[in-house]
Amino acid sequence: xxxxxxxxxTKMSPAAIETMLSLMENSWGNPSSLxxxxxxxxxVLEQARCDIAHxxxxxxxxxxxxxxxxxxxxxxxxxxxxxxxxxxKTHIVSSAFEHHAVLHTLNKLKKEGFExxxxxxxxxxxxxxxxxxxxxREDTCLVTIMYANNEIGTIxxxxxxxxxxxxxxxxxxxxxxQAVGHIPLSAAEEGIxxxxxxxxxxxxxxGVGFLYARKGIxxxxxxxxxxxxxxRRAGTENVPGIAAMAVALKEACAxxxxxxxxxxxxxxxxxxxxxxxxxxxxxxxxxxxxxxxxNFCFEGIEGESLLLLLDDKGIQASSGSACTxxxxxxxxxxxxxxxxxxxxxGSLRLSLGEDVTAAQVDEMIRAVREVVDYLRxxxxxxxxxxxxxxxxIL
Numbered sequence: 212x213x214x215x216x217x218x219x220x221t222k223m224s225p226a227a228i229e230t231m232l233s234l235m236e237n238s239w240g241n242p243s244s245l246x247x248x249x250x251x252x253x254x255v256l257e258q259a260r261c262d263i264a265h266x267x268x269x270x271x272x273x274x275x276x277x278x279x280x281x282x283x284x285x286x287x288x289x290x291x292x293x294x295x296x297x298x299x300k301t302h303i304v305s306s307a308f309e310h311h312a313v314l315h316t317l318n319k320l321k322k323e324g325f326e327x328x329x330x331x332x333x334x335x336x337x338x339x340x341x342x343x344x345x346x347x348r349e350d351t352c353l354v355t356i357m358y359a360n361n362e363i364g365t366i367x368x369x370x371x372x373x374x375x376x377x378x379x380x381x382x383x384x385x386x387x388x389q390a391v392g393h394i395p396l397s398a399a400e401e402g403i404x405x406x407x408x409x410x411x412x413x414x415x416x417x418g419v420g421f422l423y424a425r426k427g428i429x430x431x432x433x434x435x436x437x438x439x440x441x442x443r444r445a446g447t448e449n450v451p452g453i454a455a456m457a458v459a460l461k462e463a464c465a466x467x468x469x470x471x472x473x474x475x476x477x478x479x480x481x482x483x484x485x486x487x488x489x490x491x492x493x494x495x496x497x498x499x500x501x502x503x504x505x506n507f508c509f510e511g512i513e514g515e516s517l518l519l520l521l522d523d524k525g526i527q528a529s530s531g532s533a534c535t536x537x538x539x540x541x542x543x544x545x546x547x548x549x550x551x552x553x554x555x556x557g558s559l560r561l562s563l564g565e566d567v568t569a570a571q572v573d574e575m576i577r578a579v580r581e582v583v584d585y586l587r588x589x590x591x592x593x594x595x596x597x598x599x600x601x602x603x604i605l
């Protein structure tokens with residue numbers, strides 16, 4: 212079996228598992244309690260906060276633990292909206308291919324009277340900083356642009372976008388769920404005001420993540436209750452999960468360079484092989500993308516059939532975001548970069564793990580070629596394309 216859906220979730224690292232199990236057995240106290248078991252858990256919690264802050268170039272007090280990236284996105288955006296509304300600013304700038312945790316939150320705010328500008332994404336999957344600048348208005352209270360796209364893997368010019376926002380006096384948030392632990396980043400150095408991350412994307416446990424909020428950013432609480440997280444997120448902290456997240460992130464950052472070099476090599480090998488399939492196209496920029504991300508469209512087939520047949524061959528992949536895997540609609544990300552519906556339906560995302568081998572990459576190339584040929588063999592759309600009734604797009 213070849214697992215090639217690491218953008219959806221990653222396998223927990225042995226070190227993260229060991230940490231989690233040990234703490235569940237030995238440090239099960241409530242970190243808000245004053246007795247020894249509670250204070251022991253508190254020490255573990257604060258060490259994890261320090262380790263995570265160090266990994267992303269932040270201060271410990273700027274890290275708020277959440278249930279994952281979606282909660283962090285929600286808190287960042289809703290906080291900026293609340294702060295903006297108090298100042299008479301109800302305009303938000305984002306992009307058309309954000310994760311649904313961002314887009315659905317923006318839709319909620321639109322119903323409350325906010326105006327949202329969704330920037331077009333260029334064919335290469337990149338946002339242009341100058342267009343961000345042009346979209347900012349006097350009443351803009353937030354710019355939120357994802358660091359790296361979860362489907363096509365393109366890495367945005369975050370430092371440049373953040374600089375535009377800083378110059379215009381507008382808070383900047385980035386959904387960095389796909390970036391943290393995979394590419395070098397520093398929240399402070401890059402001028403990021405808020406950043407969202409999720410542990411299970413870098414070999415940590417599911418159900419835990421964090422929000423970085425630069426010192427001075429006022430956060431609204433989504434969950435009312437106790438005074439945990441300095442009053443910014445109520446509820447007893449998941450100490451074993453948080454500590455395992457910190458261990459996984461430290462491990463990922465320690466091996467960042469060698470992992471990126473290996474994955475980039477394997478990624479480019481896979482792209483080269485899949486490009487040999489007629490009427491196929493790589494989605495997103497070939498260079499400015501996550502090391503392990505490969506996303507292709509194949510004309511004349513349906514992505515769902517492609518995934519099922521690849522699964523039969525022992526290759527686990529996806530056609531886009533795991534959060535929308537039950538939808539029959541084409542990917543909003545692919546539509547945003549200009550793919551037409553018929554082409555967007557035939558998409559495949561292969562997101563590689565650090566342990567992938569060249570032999571496995573070659574096996575994926577062979578399997579995809581076989582399945583694409585097989586599906587095209589009885590596709591009426593493909594017959595119309597081959598006969599000239601329809602024109603090829605790719």
